[in-house]
Amino acid sequence: QKEVEQNSGPLSVPEGAIASLNCTYSDRGSQSFFWYRQYSGKSPELIMFIYSNGDKEDGRFTAQLNKASQYVSLLIRDSQPSDSATYLCAVWGSGGYNKLIFGAGTRLAVHP
Amino acid sequence: SAVISQKPSRDICQRGTSLTIQCQVDSQVTMMFWYRQQPGQSLTLIATANQGSEATYESGFVIDKFPISRPNLTFSTLTVSNMSPEDSSIYLCSVEVGGSAGELFFGEGSRLTVL
Numbered sequence: 505q506k507e508v509e510q511n512s513g514p515l516s517v518p519e520g521a522i523a524s525l526n527c528t529y530s531d532r533g534s535q536s537f538f539w540y541r542q543y544s545g546k547s548p549e550l551i552m553f554i555y556s557n558g559d560k561e562d563g564r565f566t567a568q569l570n571k572a573s574q575y576v577s578l579l580i581r582d583s584q585p586s587d588s589a590t591y592l593c594a595v596w597g598s599g600g601y602n603k604l605i606f607g608a609g610t611r612l613a614v615h616p
Numbered sequence: 617s618a619v620i621s622q623k624p625s626r627d628i629c630q631r632g633t634s635l636t637i638q639c640q641v642d643s644q645v646t647m648m649f650w651y652r653q654q655p656g657q658s659l660t661l662i663a664t665a666n667q668g669s670e671a672t673y674e675s676g677f678v679i680d681k682f683p684i685s686r687p688n689l690t691f692s693t694l695t696v697s698n699m700s701p702e703d704s705s706i707y708l709c710s711v712e713v714g715g716s717a718g719e720l721f722f723g724e725g726s727r728l729t730v731l
Contacts (some may be wrong), residue, residue: 536718547708547722548659592658596718603674604649604718608658 506531508595508607516613523580525591525610530574533598537569537576540592542609548592552578583614618643618713622723629730634697637726639709644689649720650682651708659708665692699730 507530517523525539536555540548554560554567554576566579576595580587593607619642629635639648650662663671663684671684685693696703709723 538718540720547725548720549722550719553716553719594718602717603661603664604720606659 506595506597506601506605508593508605510591510593510607510610512608513611514613515610516615517583519583519585519614519616521583521614523583523587523612523614525578525580525593525612527576527578527593527607528574529576529593529595529605531595531598531601531605532571532574534595535598536596537567538594538596538604539565539567539576539578540594540606542590542592544589580612583612585614585616588612588614618645618711618721620709620711620721620723622709622726624726625724626727627729629699629728631700631730633699634695635699635728636693636695637707637709639692639694639723641690641711643713645711645713646689647712648686648692649710649712650684650692650694651710651722653706653708653725655705662694662707696728699728701730704728704730 509528539552541551542548552567554569560567564581568577590609590611592609594604621640623638648665651659661674662677663673665671665684665686667686683695706725706727708725710720
């Protein structure tokens with residue numbers, strides 16, 4: 505069973521702080537990793553993807569990948585109340601399991 | 617990117633009935649995916665629909681319960697058959713854009729409530 509694990513939260517951070525969202529996955533052969541944001545009552549939207557070990561930055565977002573530890577994270581700098589949402593980690597399966605496997609999501613609440 | 621229209625956006629249905637959800641994409645795509653998101657849960661893949669072939673269903677989902685059509689490269693339907701309250705969920709259509717596996721765009725979803 506290929507799994508993606510996330511802390512459900514809520515993760516509460518003050519406005520302007522760094523929010524750190526974490527994800528672990530079981531499929532050691534996975535090569536592609538994604539972060540989706542889902543506002544309440546809305547559908548998910550892709551905000552970051554990462555394929556290589558290390559950091560990938562896009563504006564206030566940084567995705568971090570450590571394949572040896574099977575660990576993916578998303579950092580949100582200068583968090584804003586508009587960042588309050590559920591963040592879904594997703595992993596593309598390997599070994600013929602060519603599908604996107606979603607974690608349960610971490611709910612982030614940024615308070616003023 | 618892609619613009620994906622789903623209909624209906626929400627519906628309330630009676631137990632034992634069936635409902636068909638439509639998904640229209642503004643560009644031609646090879647693969648379309650149907651997901652289910654139950655209240656407070658993450659996304660579960662129901663099936664993958666390729667144009668011109670039978671849909672591929674995930675474990676726990678069967679064609680008799682969730683028949684899918686894919687008549688062309690921009691359109692698909694998902695039918696939820698013989699509904700029970702356990703089928704109350706949000707059903708989401710999604711597509712890959714640009715051929716990048718895992719980079720999905722989602723429709724707005726269809727929220728079904730079965731009484």
